[in-house]
Amino acid sequence: MNQQFRIRPLDSWVAAILADPVTKLPARPAEFRTSDGAIDARVFLRHSPGFIAWQRGQSFYEQWQKRNADDYRREIEGTRPVYEAISVAGRVLDVGGGAGTLRHFLPPGAEYISIDPFADCLQHVTPAMRDAYACLSEPLNFISACAEFLPFQPASFDCVHMRSVIDHFQSPDLALFEARRVLKPNGKLIIGLWVDGGKSGKRPLKVALKEFARPMLVAAGFHRFKDHHIFHPTFSELKQLVADCGFRVAEVYWQPQWDGQVCYLAAEPR
Numbered sequence: 001m002n003q004q005f006r007i008r009p010l011d012s013w014v015a016a017i018l019a020d021p022v023t024k025l026p027a028r029p030a031e032f033r034t035s036d037g038a039i040d041a042r043v044f045l046r047h048s049p050g051f052i053a054w055q056r057g058q059s060f061y062e063q064w065q066k067r068n069a070d071d072y073r074r075e076i077e078g079t080r081p082v083y084e085a086i087s088v089a090g091r092v093l094d095v096g097g098g099a100g101t102l103r104h105f106l107p108p109g110a111e112y113i114s115i116d117p118f119a120d121c122l123q124h125v126t127p128a129m130r131d132a133y134a135c136l137s138e139p140l141n142f143i144s145a146c147a148e149f150l151p152f153q154p155a156s157f158d159c160v161h162m163r164s165v166i167d168h169f170q171s172p173d174l175a176l177f178e179a180r181r182v183l184k185p186n187g188k189l190i191i192g193l194w195v196d197g198g199k200s201g202k203r204p205l206k207v208a209l210k211e212f213a214r215p216m217l218v219a220a221g222f223h224r225f226k227d228h229h230i231f232h233p234t235f236s237e238l239k240q241l242v243a244d245c246g247f248r249v250a251e252v253y254w255q256p257q258w259d260g261q262v263c264y265l266a267a268e269p270r
Contacts, residue, residue, distance in 0.1 A: 010039070013091070014113050014141050017156040021149035024181075032151070035119045038142050042117055043149035045170055054170040054230060058117060061168065065098075066124045072132030076104065078257030085253045086190060086266050090158025093182065095147045095175070096165030099125050103135035113141035115150070147175035152182045159183075163192035163264075167229040176245035180269050189247055192255075192264045196232040199260035235263060242267050 010029060020027045021043050032039040045051050083105040090110060094102050097114030098121045106112060122142065130136045145151050147162070148171050160179040169175045179189050197203055233241060239249055247267035255262040 010113075010141050010143075011111070013111055014143075017153045019151055019153045021145060021151040024153070026153055027151070035144055036123070038119070038144055039151070040119060041115075041143055041145040041149070041151035042119070043146055045148065048170075050170055050230070054168075057168060057230065062118050062121075065118065065121065068126075072129055076132060078255070080105065081257075082192065082253060082255055082264055086251055086264055088159050088161060088188075088190060091156070092159045092161060093150075093152070093157045094161045094163075095150075095179070096162060096168070099129070099136055100140045100142070101129075101133045101135065102161060102163070103138070103140075104133050113143065115143045115145040115147075117144060117146050119144040146170075148178060150178045150182050154181050155184045155187075156182050157184065157187060159188045159190060161190045163190075164194070166191060166193060167231055167233070169230060172231065172241060173245060176241065176247070180246045183269055185269060187269065188250075189242075189267045189269075190264060191238070191242070191267070192262065193233070193238060194258070194262050195235045195238055197234050199235070199254050199263070201234065201236075204259075204261075238263075238265065246270050 015029050018027045018029060018032075018039075019025060020031075021041050029039060032041055034040055044055075087107075088102070088105065088110070089107050092102070092106065092110055092112045094100065094112065094114045096116055098116050098118060100112065100114045102114075103110075103112055122140070125136055143151060147165070147169050160183055162175075162179070166172050166175065176189070183189065242249060242265060246269060248270050249265055249267050251264075251266035253264045253266075254260050255264065
């Protein structure tokens with residue numbers, strides 16, 4: 001394991017809001033099992049429809065992440081306008097946050113914790129990531145957990161952040177209900193997502209051709225083209241999902257870097 005990223009004990013404020021992810025009753029850190037020194041609070045819907053597809057997709061994503069060599073400085077510059085437009089502050093839960101790169105964009109004094117089912121994600125922080133994101137050299141509150149079963153007490157967070165993850169959840173509805181449960185009454189849910197059809201509602205020709213060819217390529221044995229996302233909502237479908245789970249959309253921001261294909265919603269509990 002990369003010694004620089006060894007998990008440390010959770011901050012006292014995190015320990016004070018822990019709960020059993022199933023019963024939702026308050027729990028102490030010692031009541032959880034651990035994995036690589038971190039609390040492992042993962043709960044899986046193993047016997048429900050879609051679990052096998054989710055598991056395969058999660059495995060594919062984790063292997064991709066281990067090999068990933070993105071241009072992180074370009075990523076930062078493309079992402080910065082998002083958090084200049086939509087503020088993230090206070091006590092923040094980053095769902096699917098991995099090693100916690102969101103911290104790069106948070107104001108001083110913000111309290112932060114990342115949860116992710118990718119239990120050993122911190123072992124795969126590359127030198128290039130660390131050079132781009134100075135926050136990765138700082139101590140991190142991290143728990144291995146699933147979005148559908150959050151290990152926190154109700155009304156614990158000012159902000160629940162979900163960037164590029166809800167299309168990977170086994171149950172987006174359950175994950176958003178959980179987000180609503182752990183948010184304070186005046187809290188904020190932030191969802192960042194590539195949406196099918198983008199801002200215009202129509203797929204660009206390049207995307208349409210790619211999706212038309214994908215099933216044929218997979219059937220021909222080119223499995224690297226298989227789509228492991230759970231679903232691809234349009235903008236209207238994304239707004240409906242948010243509304244059905246008890247939120248009101250307050251802000252919408254289309255990320256310039258992605259030519260009207262990636263949007264961020266800020267929503268408030270109704």
